[in-house]
Amino acid sequence: MARLISLLARAYVMAVFAFIFIPLLIIVVISFSADSYLSFPPSDWSLKWYGEVLSNEGFMQGLKNSAIIAAIVALLSLGFGLPAAYALERLDFPGRTLIRNLILAPLILPAMMLGLGILMVFTPAGLVATYPGLVLAHLVMTLPFSVRILQTTLSNLGADVEEAAMTLGARPLQTFLRITLPRLMPGVVASSAIAAILSFDEIVLSLFIVGPRLTTLPVAIYRYVDERTDPMVAVLAVLLIAISLAIVLVVERSVGFAKAFGR
Amino acid sequence: MTDAQPSAPPPHISIRALTFDYGGKRPAVDALSFDIAKGEFIGLLGPSGCGKSTTLRLFAGLMAPTSGQISIGGQDIVSRPPWERNLGLVFQSYALFPHMTVTQNVAFGLKLRKIGKEETAARVAEALRAVRLDGFGHRRPSELSGGQQQRVAIARAIVIEPEILLLDEPLSNLDARLRDEMRFEIRDIQNRTGITTLFVTHDQQEALTMCDRIAVMNAGRLEQIGTPTEVFDRAATPFVANFIGRANTLRSTLDRNGPSLLCDGQPLPAPPASELPASGSDVSVMVRPHAIRLRPAGSGGVAATVARRVFVGNMIEVELTLTGGQTVAVELQPNDPAVPLAIPGAAVDLDWSRDDMRIFAA
Ligand SMILES: Nc1ncnc2c1ncn2[C@@H]1O[C@H](COP(=O)(O)OP(=O)(O)OP(=O)(O)O)[C@@H](O)[C@H]1O
Ligand SMILES: [Mg+2]
Numbered sequence: 001m002a003r004l005i006s007l008l009a010r011a012y013v014m015a016v017f018a019f020i021f022i023p024l025l026i027i028v029v030i031s032f033s034a035d036s037y038l039s040f041p042p043s044d045w046s047l048k049w050y051g052e053v054l055s056n057e058g059f060m061q062g063l064k065n066s067a068i069i070a071a072i073v074a075l076l077s078l079g080f081g082l083p084a085a086y087a088l089e090r091l092d093f094p095g096r097t098l099i100r101n102l103i104l105a106p107l108i109l110p111a112m113m114l115g116l117g118i119l120m121v122f123t124p125a126g127l128v129a130t131y132p133g134l135v136l137a138h139l140v141m142t143l144p145f146s147v148r149i150l151q152t153t154l155s156n157l158g159a160d161v162e163e164a165a166m167t168l169g170a171r172p173l174q175t176f177l178r179i180t181l182p183r184l185m186p187g188v189v190a191s192s193a194i195a196a197i198l199s200f201d202e203i204v205l206s207l208f209i210v211g212p213r214l215t216t217l218p219v220a221i222y223r224y225v226d227e228r229t230d231p232m233v234a235v236l237a238v239l240l241i242a243i244s245l246a247i248v249l250v251v252e253r254s255v256g257f258a259k260a261f262g263r
Numbered sequence: 264m265t266d267a268q269p270s271a272p273p274p275h276i277s278i279r280a281l282t283f284d285y286g287g288k289r290p291a292v293d294a295l296s297f298d299i300a301k302g303e304f305i306g307l308l309g310p311s312g313c314g315k316s317t318t319l320r321l322f323a324g325l326m327a328p329t330s331g332q333i334s335i336g337g338q339d340i341v342s343r344p345p346w347e348r349n350l351g352l353v354f355q356s357y358a359l360f361p362h363m364t365v366t367q368n369v370a371f372g373l374k375l376r377k378i379g380k381e382e383t384a385a386r387v388a389e390a391l392r393a394v395r396l397d398g399f400g401h402r403r404p405s406e407l408s409g410g411q412q413q414r415v416a417i418a419r420a421i422v423i424e425p426e427i428l429l430l431d432e433p434l435s436n437l438d439a440r441l442r443d444e445m446r447f448e449i450r451d452i453q454n455r456t457g458i459t460t461l462f463v464t465h466d467q468q469e470a471l472t473m474c475d476r477i478a479v480m481n482a483g484r485l486e487q488i489g490t491p492t493e494v495f496d497r498a499a500t501p502f503v504a505n506f507i508g509r510a511n512t513l514r515s516t517l518d519r520n521g522p523s524l525l526c527d528g529q530p531l532p533a534p535p536a537s538e539l540p541a542s543g544s545d546v547s548v549m550v551r552p553h554a555i556r557l558r559p560a561g562s563g564g565v566a567a568t569v570a571r572r573v574f575v576g577n578m579i580e581v582e583l584t585l586t587g588g589q590t591v592a593v594e595l596q597p598n599d600p601a602v603p604l605a606i607p608g609a610a611v612d613l614d615w616s617r618d619d620m621r622i623f624a625a
Contacts, residue, residue, distance in 0.1 A: 158356075160354055160356050160358040161358045161359070161360060161361070163323075163325050163345070163354075163358065164352065164354055164358035164359075164360075164416075164419075165360070165371065166325070166344075166345040166346050167323050167324075167325070167345050167346070167348070167350055167351070167352040168346075168351075168371055168372035168375060168419070168420075168423060169346050169349070169372055169375040169376060169423070170346055170371075170375055171346050174375070179360060182362045183361065183362055
């Protein structure tokens with residue numbers, strides 16, 4: 001009986017894995033197809049669709065835009081998120097609990113609603129289809145995550161070590177730079193990476209405020225898929241996965257490193 | 264409090280009605296008032312949760328008191344931030360800097376004080392030697408045992424030669440031998456440097472052996488402050504009598520004419536009139552187990568029956584029952600001539616000197 005349950009459990013886990021990874025596998029396989037339409041298995045193999053993507057002006061421009069935006073969003077998300085997390089976690093001020101909860105609101109609101117709101121504010125402000133506009137819109141999504149991650153890291157660190165530094169004569173800024181920040185590195189790396197990935201993959205908000213002058217890679221892909229389906233789509237999917245995976249790996253390595261170094 | 268000398272120098276530290284409320288049922292620190300002289304080694308003694316750590320945090324400026332004052336050298340420091348107080352605080356949790364080596368931990372305060380490289384190195388080495396950790400400088404806190412971390416915390420606090428040293432149970436994690444050594448070492452450092460020290464502990468033995476004076480706290484309030492002899496022999500409250508050393512509590516009736524005491528109908532040694540509580544006739548009489556003498560029945564004293572007798576190494580503990588049912592513990596030295604009397608079931612008489620007795624309103 002126990003063996004049967006164990007066998008069933010194992011089969012279940014396999015099924016879940018298959019459910020997640022087989023579509024991925026199929027996409028990767030199709031990306032190497034030589035056919036000019038989506039078919040599985042492909043009748044012949046080639047790298048021609050990779051060549052198509054890399055020489056496609058629109059996609060490459062979108063990739064560049066998305067990368068620039070993701071980098072800036074990651075930086076700003078940290079720059080705004082860290083002080084906010086610090087204040088919410090370490091300082092006592094009226095309305096702290098309220099702000100703590102409100103800051104998570106963008107995670108709960110439907111993205112459609114947010115996008116509409118952003119469009120209504122950004123249009124008169126001339127921010128539509130501009131870098132600042134897209135960065136700001138993405139920050140609405142990423143900041144709650146950054147603040148939350150940094151807040152959790154800070155709260156796990158506890159305040160007593162910082163207090164010890166202060167009794168030894170360290171002013172708040174010195175304490176932050178020499179004690180808090182070094183110990184916060186895993187959270188800093190993790191929150192920046194998540195902000196970058198969220199921004200890089202973001203589509204709903206972007207759809208509202210991109211324009212012919214400035215578009216992102218996910219939007220470009222979305223528009224392309226809307227019109228045609230050929231193995232180029234598979235290649236683009238593989239590229240997106242590869243980039244996200246690369247960021248995750250970098251984080252894993254550096255956070256692991258920082259942890260071994262700092263704790 | 265009671266021992267203010269007429270020509271006492273102005274206190275180094277003076278606490279007035281110090282109160283801190285976390286928002287619980289009652290304040291964690293409740294109207295604490297006492298003075299500390301320069302160079303004094305004060306023990307803050309009390310049961311877990313009585314507000315010792317909170318008091319130290321108020322001293323260090325990590326929290327602002329709900330009300331009350333702390334003045335150092337005549338100046339109110341309540342509004343001064345922690346980094347301007349020049350205090351050394353050893354946290355109950357050690358609070359070492361995990362991303363720094365032991366040497367960097369200890370040198371941290373000196374660096375902030377812009378002490379030169381060579382002097383820093385020398386002082387760090389000396390501090391580490393004092394806590395028996397020379398040779399550990401390159402390690403990180405995570406590579407040390409709890410007791411070693413605790414000693415790094417002590418070194419980090421003393422190396423800056425603070426004006427006041429605050430120690431929050433700094434020896435709780437050491438084995439008996441090392442604890443004795445560190446007690447001596449801390450007292451020695453304190454004697455040499457003359458740093459006014461507040462030493463938190465819930466170990467009465469530690470407080471009695473190390474401190475110039477002991478402040479006994481209970482539930483946020485100061486029960487008594489005095490020399491070890493004072494708090495041990497002349498406990499000001501039943502709590503102090505019970506918390507420091509063991510004490511028998513005998514519910515008795517006080518007749519103010521005489522005066523005389525009756526416990527379950529039996530007369531107790533006559534109390535000195537100056538020691539009586541202000542009012543009431545129901546009182547608790549406290550006597551330490553080692554102050555009670557055992558005598559053969561009928562020789563005069565409080566009649567009792569031996570219930571149990573236990574040999575605990577350096578002495579014999581005898582438990583007795585009074586005629587009314589109250590129990591009394593007596594400690595006898597193994598060579599005490601009364602030991603043969605302590606046979607379970609035997610009737611004996613108990614006696615003690617009136618000076619060994621404390622009387623409190625019940
Ligand atoms: N952050 C806090 N919030 C609310 N109540 C607290 C907090 N810290 C301590 N208390 C309460 O205040 C009281 C005093 O705590 P404190 O830490 O000063 O005790 P302590 O005497 O140091 O005890 P111990 O010997 O266990 O360290 C306790 O009843 C405790 O529950
Ligand atoms: Mg404590």
